[in-house]
Amino acid sequence: MIYYKEWIKTRWFLLLLFLSSNGFAGYAVLRIFRVVELKGAAHLWEVGIIKDSVFIESTMQFVPLIAGILLAIVQFAPEMYHKCLKLTLHLPCSHSKMIFSMLKFGLLAVISCFFVNLLILFFGLQQVFAHELYWHIILTALPWFLAGIAAYLLTSWVVLEPSWLYRILFIAISMMLIRIYFISPYPEAYNGFLPYLTVFTFLLGSLSWISVSHFKKGKQF
């Protein structure tokens, strides 16, 4: 039931999110195809191998981050503005289950969107590059998509927080945490750290409970 409610609330935004993020992924691939047409594939290979370029960073690097932030705002800002969360928490159901079901809905939405983004990149790059090169690009892009998931969970945490004082503190913490995902410009720099970063990212979902506790206590400042 709660999933249906979330779907009704976000469906038009999800359509827009799906179209725009996949549009960016498609554009990143089309730009590569265009360079192949103009300068030849060999030129791109040389740039990728010798200059260590991953080609898609200017198009794709911050798309998942923005997508995660916007989805959390669209999903939770109306709840807080219209005080709907109060109604949700009055339903005869476990509070944590309700909140985490809402988060689960949002997470499934961003993850499926990012998955399609990655599929577009994967199949597009496969047309031009050998597996060493396209995996190099995909592995470099994975932390950006994890940043998108982290951005969704952290923005939810911030938006669900009723007190502005805590909200400002949480925004500062969130910005520092998001920095971790963009700390190195080097390709494949996160390879060894990715499994731990993935676990850490999903654990960020638990922070929303702090905001909900504040909400239940009626904290205003």
Added chain:
Amino acid sequence: MKQFSKIFFYFICLFLLIWIAPWCYAFFSAKNDTPLLTLYSSVHKGFLNITRGDTNGSYWCDDNNVVFSREEADSLLPFFYIRQLITDNRFPDSICGRAFTPHEVNNTNFTFYSNPNLINANTVKLYPLLESQSKRVDLVMPSDVFRTTDDGIEFIDMESNSIEAEKSAKFTKVMLDKGFSFPAKQLSGNPSTRKEYDEGYLVLDSENKLFHLKQVVGRPYVRSIDIPLDIEISNVFITEFRSRRILGLLCDSQHKVYVLNSDYSISLVDIPSFDPIKESMTIYGNILDWTIIIKKDNAYEYYAINADDYSLIAEKTRPIDNNSVFGLHFTSNTDKYVYPRF
């Protein structure tokens, strides 16, 4: 859940504190402690250092703090300042009792640089193999790249993204005939057309044997390089210096440095140790001597080496004023990986 989220929140606060606080301290207390340049002068028989002046820029002085004028420094470092000396018509007939032409000096001057963050990085394991005797003045980038697998070497045509079966089989056969064990463990090459000649790659095979691989008139040139049994090569660097006197530099597991001469003989460089995985090394070489600068954790080590037999002429150490504070870091100067470390 409430308990867990609170503990996780405090963990994040602590984590950010030990990451951001030392970073802020380092950011606001940063001072420029990088030494400008130190070179050995065969004319002066000692090291000369560029030193920052209090008011008027930098100047050259020796280890006894004797200051030299710009013109004096030019004459004390004739190989380094050869262009200035030629422009001023001051290039000497002989240096340290030996007559050199400017052409000879230009040909033998070189700079070599090794940084651990170039080694400790995830790179694409595809390598362009240039034609080393193209019969053209300029080198040309090839239309294919190669990879090594468990079974052999594979050339991939970049335009069609397909394997060149015939060329791959030809190179694999020659390499296997020469005793190469696939896959390659380490390759060092300089795939660029901005050089005077191409020597292909120095390759360590899976059994740690050293080979020289290049392409000559479309055919494979594979040479097994004999290394004494007690030396276990850990890192190879192809040099392609203008003089063609040496083919590369080698480091072994004991952190000794060797020169691989162009006749495939090896000579030990008389420096105590260099670990390319952790330390950076810069070499300024000329026809008489090499100045080797090694940056260690706590000091810069300077060595002057005789360019003929690689024996040690002089050495000195400059401690690094380490003002870093304890804290969490995600990146390092010695690698290109991201992970939390103290």
